[in-house]
Amino acid sequence: MAELLDIIYRDDYLIAINKPSGLLVHRSMIDRHETRFAMQILRDQIGQHVFPVHRLDKPTSGVLVFALSADIAVLMGDIFFRHELQKTYLAIVRGVAPEYLLLDYPLTEEQDKYTDQKARTAEPKPAVTEFFRLAQVSLPYAIDKYPESRYSLVKCLPKTGRKHQIRRHLKHISHPIIGDAKHGKGNHNRFFQNTFDSNRLLLAATELLFTHPIINTPIRLSAPLDQTMTQLIDRFGWYNVIPKAWLFSQTTT
Helix, strand or coil: CCCCCCCEEECCCCCEEEHHHHHHHHCHHHHHCCCCCCCHHHHHHCCCCEEECCCCCCCCCEEEECCCCCCHHHHHHHHHHHCCCEEEEEEEEEEECCCCEECCCCECCCCCCCCCCCCCCCCCEECEEEEEEEEEEEEECCCCCCCCCCEEEEEEEEEECCCCCCHHHHHHHCCCCCCCCCCCHHHHHHHHHHHHHCCCCCCEEEEEECCCCCCCCEEECCCCHHHHHHHHHHHHCCCCCCCHHHCCCCCCC
């Protein structure tokens, strides 16, 4: 049976999916042996070409928008480039995060040996993220040197679009995202894997708000969290701090 993606929005110009964690948007030299790509799966699912207008990291889940023509892709690309939109992410992080923080911390271009091999090392570029701590929990497990381990649920609003911006900003303030193999803490990642069967980066793009480039009306796209993140939120008693529409439902397809 062909794999199907959860389509959360569609009109004559745009289509949006709830991308699962672990799925690449399109072919990449980073994962040369990967055979599953959101772009190809969606094309086969709806029977027409789709055009990516932005990206989500492979381990990040949530709202992913495609255009249904090259011309619309250019218009949407301009919206993302100028950041004329609002992105909302949820993350589960180590420690008690600040109740509120507007972090203005420039980031240099993050290099990898395949996709960025032609990029030139440059001066840090402006990078701004707004953080809200929605909830916290203390668990009776000694992961580091303390008898308890603390974690927070954080709403993240990136104001710029640098590569791995949220992950790098949270690492910078010493609250790395659980499940982040590159920027996180291995002992906490393993604790969540072994104790909660959580084997993913706990970062999700839950909402995207922008003005439609053709019909000129506000579009608000929401993508429910997957079962892994929803079960953690329920287990930690955080169920009432986020909209119910953001939580996994057995009826979600």
